Amino acid sequence: MTTTDARRPIVDLTDEQARRALPLKWGVPGDVLPAWVAEMDYAVDPVVMEAVQQALADGVTGYPQERDPGLAEAYAGWSARHFGWAPEPEAVRPVVDVTAGVRLAIDVLSGPGGVVFPTPGYNAQFGLATVTGREEVRLDVAASADRAEVDLDRLDRLFADGAQTLILTQPHNPWGRVFTRAELEGIRDVVVRHGARVVSDEIHAPLVLPGAEHVSYLSIDGTHDHAVAVVAASKAFNTAGLRCAQLVVPDPAARARLDAEPMSRNDSWSPLGAVAARAAYDLGDPWLASLVERLDQQRALLGELLAAHLAEARMRPLEATYLAWLDASAYGHDDAAAVALERGRVQVSPGESYAPGTTGHVRLNIATSPDRLTQIVERLAKAWR
Structure with a gap:
């Protein structure tokens, strides 16, 4: 088999499709936006699916x-x-x-x-x-x-x-x-x-x-x-x-x-x-190229959203992955993930699970649609501020 040159687009899953395709990530109450486990809210590359x-x-x-x-x-x-x-x-x-x-x-x-x-x-x-x-x-x-x-x-x-x-x-x-x-x-x-x-x-x-x-x-x-x-x-x-x-x-x-x-x-x-x-x-190269382009766009969007809604949150430069490591400790919540879920109805990964003893940190999954990412950050701002 060989690669082909034509790009294949990234297709955003609807909420209904995501709940069927990603039962762990989307196995949350209906009013909760999941931004935790490292799965993407995108349809699988059709070439891989066909195989x-x-x-x-x-x-x-x-x-x-x-x-x-x-x-x-x-x-x-x-x-x-x-x-x-x-x-x-x-x-x-x-x-x-x-x-x-x-x-x-x-x-x-x-x-x-x-x-x-x-x-x-x-x-x-x-x-x-x-x-x-x-x-x-x-x-x-x-x-x-x-x-x-x-x-x-x-x-x-x-x-x-x-x-x-x-x-x-x-x-x-x-x-x-x-x-x-x-x-x-x-x-x-x-x-x-x-x-x-x-x-x-x-x-x-x-x-x-x-x-x-x-x-x-x-x-x-x-x-x-x-x-x-x-x-x-x-x-x-x-x-x-x-x-x-x-x-x-x-x-x-x-x-x-x-x-x-x-x-x-x-x-x-x-x-x-x-x-x-x-x-x-x-x-898969054509689809992967489209994916990296999308994630780069999501990275830029996240930076804009944080500047607009969570200016005191700190994020190390995101050079790879679709997982942002956020320091929200300036907002005064030791367990920022629990507050995000309770007040904002957003599920993010608690920083303590990656660095025991850490407070105020979360891992945020940005591999979703621009609209969902916007909602996620707006909800986090409502919860933490």
Whole structure:
């Protein structure tokens, strides 16, 4: 399969369609606007949907392939087009989702020492270290920092004290940061100095917005012997429920260790998820280009709305993802998300779930229609002011 040049438009779901398509995000009372979980209020790319529908018509409901060369080649081609770097297809392994892939990599490849987890951090990955029998070591980034960065001196001390693995989420959720090549090289230098490992969660890589550029950690010289990346088409193409991500393992010895593990180590992914991922990687570029353009417009609209209605709210620059990290503490509410729901009938994600102990912060999903985003911010202003 090859890509096509014609753009495919982004189609906004109606409220009724969204309630059917997104039962978690939209499983809220009818008067509540959902702006929380990381799903988009957009119809799936028709090319991806057609591929899945054809697979269902063909009866593809059995077990997936243990190796999927077509999926591996599709990801490698997609990575080469978008990032100018690609792994060898034999380095790509399917997994059920990104969080499971991170857990598998730590479980099998990491030493017994602690796992460094920068916070604020993706809330579903809190406790991953504990699940694998390791200590979770948090590397806190100050809430007051205008540009969230990994403190290399602090990271160095944590490794010196016995930690052995870093979970690197990049682009970052919920910061919205895209790490530069220089930043990644600095992280590599610290990791190599201590003989540590990196598990790089790059699920948001397709969603880098204009003005920034994604650099895969694995594209940095001197990383292949100590790092893996976990990637997926599911976040960018709104297909998380189809359950298929990919683990990129460039080191042959690490691949051999993973391949030697019992089947029970790796939750089974879905063959329909693999079909969707292949279609997205091979044929999804025109739709993805339209999506990034829409999200860029939403980012600009959010800035205008905050200036007009919530001038005291602070937002770090949103360089990637459709998830804005808002500091609303100036309005005096410790649990700003609870106030938003109670007074404004808007559901946003509480900041405390990404940075325990944080007050006044929320994560806001902007992947919706301009009209809904306008209503969301207006309601937040009514609730918080």
